[in-house]
Amino acid sequence: MSSFLQLFHPFPFKVIDGHDIYLQLEDGKKYMDLFTGLGVNLLGHNHPDIIEALSHPFPMHLCALLEHSLKEEVARDLARITKFDKVFFSNSGTEAIEGALKFMWKWLEKRSSTNERVFAFRDSFHGRTLGSLSVTDLFSHQNFPRLNIDVVFLPFGDTQMLAQEVERGCGFMILEPVQGAAGVKCAPDDFYRTLTRLQKEFGFGLIVDEIQSGLGRTGEFLASTLFGLEPDIVTLAKGLGGGIPLGAILIKERIANAIKPGDHGTTMGGNYLALRLAKVVIKQVQNLLDHVRNLDMLMKDILAPQLLNNEKIRTVRHKGLFIAIELKVEKADEVKEILFEKGYLVNSIRRKIIRLLPPLIITIDELREAVQQINEVIEEF
Ligand SMILES: Cc1ncc(COP(=O)(O)O)c(C=O)c1O
Numbered sequence: 222m223s224s225f226l227q228l229f230h231p232f233p234f235k236v237i238d239g240h241d242i243y244l245q246l247e248d249g250k251k252y253m254d255l256f257t258g259l260g261v262n263l264l265g266h267n268h269p270d271i272i273e274a275l276s277h278p279f280p281m282h283l284c285a286l287l288e289h290s291l292k293e294e295v296a297r298d299l300a301r302i303t304k305f306d307k308v309f310f311s312n313s314g315t316e317a318i319e320g321a322l323k324f325m326w327k328w329l330e331k332r333s334s335t336n337e338r339v340f341a342f343r344d345s346f347h348g349r350t351l352g353s354l355s356v357t358d359l360f361s362h363q364n365f366p367r368l369n370i371d372v373v374f375l376p377f378g379d380t381q382m383l384a385q386e387v388e389r390g391c392g393f394m395i396l397e398p399v400q401g402a403a404g405v406k407c408a409p410d411d412f413y414r415t416l417t418r419l420q421k422e423f424g425f426g427l428i429v430d431e432i433q434s435g436l437g438r439t440g441e442f443l444a445s446t447l448f449g450l451e452p453d454i455v456t457l458a459k460g461l462g463g464g465i466p467l468g469a470i471l472i473k474e475r476i477a478n479a480i481k482p483g484d485h486g487t488t489m490g491g492n493y494l495a496l497r498l499a500k501v502v503i504k505q506v507q508n509l510l511d512h513v514r515n516l517d518m519l520m521k522d523i524l525a526p527q528l529l530n531n532e533k534i535r536t537v538r539h540k541g542l543f544i545a546i547e548l549k550v551e552k553a554d555e556v557k558e559i560l561f562e563k564g565y566l567v568n569s570i571r572r573k574i575i576r577l578l579p580p581l582i583i584t585i586d587e588l589r590e591a592v593q594q595i596n597e598v599i600e601e602f
Pocket residue numbers: 259313314315316318346347348349397401402430431432433434458459
C-alpha cells in the first residue's frame with residue numbers, strides 16, 4: 222500500500238529521466254511530453270541553461286530579511302518587460318493569488334470601500350487555498366468555507382451582464398484572460414474591450430491571473446497584451462522558477478502604495494535558487510515568443526482545420542501553445558490512455574477535452590507529429 226496520499230490519477234509508470242520535450246519512464250520508453258507537468262516545463266526537461274545555472278554554488282536559502290541581488294534583478298526584469306511597478310515573490314500560484322487578494326483588500330481599505338462587491342467568473346480556477354477557492358467557481362461544489370466577502374460569479378464572456386453588474390458596484394475583479402482549467406476558453410473580443418472601458422469609467426481594481434496563460438504560452442509574455450487588458454495586478458507561477466516553486470505578483474503603483482511592510486510576507490518565496498532559474502526562464506521565454514507565434518499560425522492555418530475535419534471533434538480552441546481539443550463524446554480519458562501507449566503524454570479534462578500545454582521549445586515538426594497522432598487516435602473511436 223502506498224504511503225503517499227494520491228490525489229490525482231497519475232500515469233502508471235515512474236519518470237526516470239527527461240531531455241528536451243521527452244520524458245523517459247521506467248518501462249524504458251520515451252514519451253513526448255505535451256502537458257509539461259501542467260504547464261511548468263516551458264523550456265522542456267534539462268535545458269542546458271537551467272543545468273548551467275544549477276551547476277554553480279549558491280546559498281540554499283536566504284530569508285526574506287536578507288537582501289541579495291537576484292531579488293532586485295528578477296523583479297526589475299519582470300517589471301521592465303511587463304511595464305509593472307513592483308514585484309513580490311511567492312512559492313506557488315495559489316499563494317500569488319492569496320497575496321493579490323490581500324493587496325487589493327488593502328487598496329479598497331485605503332479608499333474606504335471594503336464593502337464593495339468582488340467579481341469573479343463562472344468556470345474560473347485560481348488555486349486550492351481558501352482565499353483562491355473563494356474566487357474559484359470550478360470547485361464550488363466541494364463545500365469548503367469561503368472568505369467572508371461578497372463574491373459575484375458572472376458568466377465569462379457575457380458583455381451585457383458585465384456592464385450591468387459593474388454599474389451596480391464593483392470593488393475589484395479577478396479573471397483568467399484565457400480560462401485554462403475550463404478548457405482554454407477565451408471570451409469574445411468585445412468582452413475584453415468593454416471590461417477595459419468599464420475599468421476606466423468606474424475605477425475598479427483588476428487582477429489578471431496569468432498563472433497558466435502567462436510567460437509566453439500564448440505567444441505574448443503576458444496574455445493580457447493580446448486582449449488589451451490593463452490589470453493592476455498580474456499573478457504568475459508555474460514555469461517561472463524553471464521547475465523550482467516560484468510565483469510572482471506584479472503590481473501597479475496605485476495598489477503598491479496601499480501596502481505597507483508587515484501586510485504580507487513569506488519565508489521561502491523568491492528563494493535564491495528559484496530566482497536564479499527564473500532569470501534563465503525569463504530570458505529564454507522572451508527569445509521564444511516569435512517561435513510560439515509561428516506555431517500559433519501553424520495551428521490556426523493548418524493543424525486546427527485538420528482536426529476540425531475529424532467528425533469526432535466538436536471544436537478546437539487555441540492561443541499559441543495553449544490548446545484544447547473538445548470531443549463530441551465523453552472519451553477524453555480513453556484518448557489520453559491510448560496516446561500514452563503510443564508514447565504521447567496529454568492531459569484530459571472535463572471528460573471531453575484534451576488539453577495540450579507543450580513546452581515552448583517544441584518544434585514545428587514535433588507539433589505536427591503530435592497533432593497528427595492525436596487526430597488519428599480520436600478518429601479510431
Ligand atoms: C489560472 C491558475 N491560477 C492558479 C493556479 C494555482 O497554481 P498552483 O497550483 O501553483 O497553486 C493554477 C494552477 O493550475 C492556474 O491554472
